[in-house]
Amino acid sequence: MTAVVLTAMVNGRPVSCSIPPNLLLVDFLRDELGLLGTKQSCEVQVCGACTVLVDDRPVSSCCFLAADIDGRRVQTIEGLVDTPFYERVAQAFVRHAAVQCGFCTPGMLLTAKVLDERGTPMTAQQLRADLAGNLCRCTGYQSILDALEDALGEGPQS
Amino acid sequence: MATVITNLPSSKAGSVGHEVPRSDARVKLSGKAQFTGDIRVPGMLYGAVLRSPLARARIRSVDLRAALALDGVVAILTGADLMDMDPYYGHALKDRPIVAIDEVRFVGEPVAVVAASSLSVAENAVNLIDVVYASESPVTSLQAALLPDSPLVHTKRARPGFAHGLGQLPDPEGNVCYRYGFSKGDVSNDFVQAAVVVEGEYRFPAVYQYALETHSVVADHRGDEVTIWASCQHPFLVRQEIADLFDLDLDRVRLIVPFLGGGFGSKSYTKMEPIAVAISRKAGRPVRVVNRVDESMVTTRRHNMVCRMRTAASATGELIAREADFWLDTGAYADNGPRVTATAGDAAPGPYRWRSVRVDGRCVYTNTAPAGSYRAFGAIHLQWIGELQVDEIARRLQVDPLEFRCRNVLPVGGEVRAGAKPLDADLVGDLRKVAAAIDWGQPRTEGRGVGLSVGLLAAGAHPVSMATVRLGADAGATVLVGTTEMGQGARTAMAQIAAEVLALPSEQVVVRGTDTQYTPYDRSTGASRSTTVAGKAVELAARDVLAALEETAAAKFEVPLDRLSARAGGVTDGERWISHQDLIRARFGFAGGELVGHGMVQPSRGSGSFAEGPVFWEVCLAAAEVAVDPVTGVVRVIRTASIADVGRAINPQLIRRQDEGATLQAIGNALFEEMRYDPEGMLLNDTLLDYRVPSALDVPERMTCVIVENGDGPGPFGAKGCGEGAFAGVTAAIATAVAAAGVPMQELPMTPERVWRRIQTLGHPDREGEAS
Structure with missing residues (x-):
């Protein structure tokens, strides 16, 4: 296979390298860049554990070619932690004990970031629908929904 | 929503009973929490598993030439590599080879394992392995497995495993590998005398635990030692099983357990560890084996079941008799099936005052993926059936189901089972x-x-747990306890328990993951036992430290020990107070040293209630x-x-x-x-x-x-x-x-x-x- 040359911004830093064209984004992030906060579980775009943002849109990095981030911006949990939004949402997750095993948590936070940027008020049912692409087997979701209601409803938009 | 009902005084130290934030929340939120799949060991190879496409077949030949010729392939393990050892394992029944030997018993059974320089090379090599099978008619349902002329999933009787905990194992009958039952009273007569009888046949499905993190292992076998990083709930039982399998000394097998991405029973007992150790042994390098979800689904699952139950009541609204016959499908290998069967049997009567009961459960082999532990096993299988029958009786007797239950449930101290x-x-x-x-x-x-x-x-489960508490010169404590943090919050709860005894803020108590080289023995994380059993060991270990602090304080204050208690990071006699830090300094005469306490829970000691099952x-x-x-x-x-x-x-x-x-x-x-x-x-x-x-x-x-x-x-x-x-x-x-x-x-x-x-x-x- 012919290698693909890739130039992208990952967590605000320029990345330029040569990769196999069939390399998945999740493997690129974890194995090439050492960004291990992005988790892999279902591999079929159902569980959301591998959610990252590409040009501010959430994607399942298990079903997204690394080559397709060429010329685009990627944000992973490692890039989210230094933002004011992260601190707000993290405090809410701690307050509601909305973290258990933690495997789904980074993906949840990236989805939350998108919901926060959307900025429109949402009903409880909408929030559930928006979160349906991020599975959690530990919490029963209620604490996560509560934490998001808190975090998305307070403070300035980051 | 929560309602807290308590008749107990709130704790003095203010740790136990409080909604202390999880100690691991921040590291998990930030994505920095380390799971087994995040571990990179120098020289590590990537493993991939070739799994059987057939449910029951003889292996005629395995041709590895094309796979071995692939650039980057270091070693391939097959059943032929296991001839220098006893390759069978299983904590209940030693019925399972590390990889298939001569025959396969379920779709997905590991047949070969490749270790290569990258996962993609390993996966490509798996596809190049040429196995010729001679297919045989599989036994894929309980119904088929129980026919008198059913083929046997196992033709040889398995030896008992090292931790079945079930006393004398009964002889297998056909595909039934374990049977558990008990009875009391005259069931036949009570059913004849009954005013109301409800009966039926019920089915319970096979389900998948789905921990988001799949089974993950890194194994490094060198000489007569092996180090294993594993997503396992029972590191000490895995250590024992690996030591047995590979003929290693127990203390030469080291299990290190990072955070688990969920367990729910799916990571109890031994799962992918033997495969990872065996391929590392062959490759001479550390090897990582991480399942895909479809592989974890055939690594373990919940037992499907058929149950026939009947329940009898008197005209005056007393539950009098119950009979339950059930068959649990444990798949091709027993895994924890015998224990699941016994626990299901214990749950079958339900908590009622029966005059007579008869329970007969069978654990049955079929050519499907092995079934083991999943949260609430046994109880979840039987409770819905028994409770449907209780409700149907209440309906026929026109009694309110709540009042009917309140009238019939066992009182405190009642006999659940003889x-x-x-x-x-x-x-x-x-x-x-x-x-x-x-x-x-x-x-x-x-x-x-x-x-x-x-x-x-x-x-x-079996109440054997040890813990160590170390109180350092800065009055920070470290708890060493073998409980696996799999999301339940065990590390936070253990910290609270030690903090309560020592009157420390719980954030001043650190609880890390298990490393069997340093962490004292704990039987397992499961059966809702950690807070109760391991937590008791932590409490005792902390009290051991406190006893040493009080000994020093007694000398310093010149008061008897019984006047002293822990308060606010120190010890007090009611009038005076001295910090733990100063007590350590006083004891050792300089700004170093530490107090180490040990706690132990075992069946015959401690609180008498650990003596009964x-x-x-x-x-x-x-x-x-x-x-x-x-x-x-x-x-x-x-x-x-x-x-x-x-x-x-x-x-x-x-x-x-x-x-x-x-x-x-x-x-x-x-x-x-x-x-x-x-x-x-x-x-x-x-x-x-x-x-x-x-x-x-x-x-x-x-x-x-x-x-x-x-x-x-x-x-x-x-x-x-x-x-x-x-x-x-x-x-x-x-x-x-x-x-x-x-x-x-x-x-x-x-x-x-x-x-x-x-x-x-x-x-x-x-x-x-x-x-x-």
């Missing part, structure tokens, strides 16, 4: 509380049903309100209430998370989760696209967890475990609620199709047979 610990919980009190939480007795909308359920789960009876008690759509058959769970009868709540918030998580898993198990096999033994829904688990859209409008604290547990501060009871309780409550809405179901999951078909037969007694 020879077992008497009942250690107030079930009538619990029933009243859960009924209040669901507004029992209030009028309901048409198409809605409200159901209750009560059951017991033999919990605690089970460690405690976990209460499985819940209520649910459902809406059944008669046109589509769709069941929606409107609200639930569960009881966490925990003796003493170490951390109420973590308890609520346990019950809420169990509630969502119960909704999946009751309404839609089911592993479906084709007649050839192929799993049809082996991805999350086809095997649906609950999402945020499945959350009920309201989940209430009622925490009950009666101080009646054998654990620290009167605590006992939780986290499984709600799973069995809510599953059964959903079933009784659907029945209360007019649709008694005899098969789980209650899919729209099954419910709709059942509705069509209602009122047509001649078509009842079509029900399930």
